[in-house]
Amino acid sequence: MLAPMRPRIARTSLLKPALLGSSGALALCGLLACGDAGSAASDGDTRATTQGETGDPECGDGEVAGSEVCDDGADNGVGGKCKADCSGLGVATVEGDAIPFDASPNGRIAGAEVSILEFPDRTVTTGADGKFKFEGLPVGADITLTMTHPDYHPIQTGTHVLPEEGLQRITFQAVTHAIYDALAAIVMVTPDDSKYCQMVTTVTRVGKSIYDEGAHGEAGVVVTLDPPLPAENGPIYFNSSVIPEPGLTETSDDGGVLFVQVPPGEYTWTATKAGAEFRQVRMKCRVGWLVNAAPPWGLQRL
Structure with missing residues (x-):
């Protein structure tokens, strides 16, 4: 004799119609023994059933239901990519x-050609004012900017998690090939850009920037x-004359460190x-690149 059917669990709302057709849903339901009276319901199942019965999805529960486009749980509108009301993905500049x-x-x-490491199809070229701008980037995504120019050593910024308010005054403090070589000579290093x-x-002091x-x-x-790295790799602090000086044990009023x-x-x-x-700084070190988290997005005093 067939077991009595239980109420349909609304958790299947997680299987978005765009990704799973009706026949696929039925097949999956069979594999999961949907309606099997012998299966036990978890706390999450109980909550999902309530959602299904009331028809009111709960933005912030981590489940996409009803009219919700996305749901990153507690990170909605903060650390996730979803807007605070679950109506769509947040974007910023x-x-x-x-x-x-x-x-x-x-x-x-x-x-200068400026690109985004995590979104390689997004590239702009700076004009005479040296400015660049990227719009429509997903909130919560990693953002690492890169810059190439014939006269300058390839350079990239630190890595940032894009907040809802976007990121402004991200700077490339770029060095010419000659300056790059001169700084290397001062610290008695021959850069191996192949490894x-x-x-x-x-x-940086409070309220100060480049x-x-x-x-x-x-x-x-x-x-x-x-x-951590071996002592021979650093840190090497810049002195007040903006020159890296091996032997210094802390920053000068220049604040530079290498x-x-x-x-x-x-x-x-x-x-x-x-x-x-x-503020801490995160960097993605890639072979051959100079990574410079310039003020105001370096080790900024809060």
Whole structure:
């Protein structure tokens, strides 16, 4: 004798019609023994049944139901890609400037090709004002910008999670090939761009950035990297004359800090100073690239 049928579970709303046709749904239902009185209902099943009976989806439960387009649970509108009301994916804008290392804050780089590492089909070219802008990017996505130009060493930014408000004043503090070689000579390194990347950032005072005149660094800060590297890789701190000086044990008022000959991978930078709090920096080291998280998106004091 057939077992009595239980009420249909609304959890099948997770199988979006666009991805699973009616015949496929029936086949899957058979495999999962839908309607089998011997199966036990979990707490999640109970909640889903209530949703199905009332017809009111709950935005924030992590399930796509009813008129919901998406649902990232507690991350809706915050760390996820879904809007706070589950009506669709949030999008935001990323914009900034290409600035020469030796001509900041007012210099700009025209004709630079700027791309997004995570969205390689998105590319723009800077005009005479050195500006770039990307619109319609998904909130919650990783964003790493890259810049190439015949006169400058290939450079990329730190990696950011795109917030709802977007990202502004993302800067490339780009160095010419000659400056790149000169800085390497100062720290007595011959960069092996076939195996490693070079990474640099600035520990910055509250409210300061590359757009400000003069020194904007926070002095007396110790910088660490996770995962850690051998001491010969860094940190190498820049002195007040904006020159990397091996032997320094903390930042100067320039705030610059460098790691050299870094194996490819993802790294997190942390700045430490008594009584101070700093934003961490994440970098994706790729062979041959200079990775520079320039102010105001470096190790910014909060």
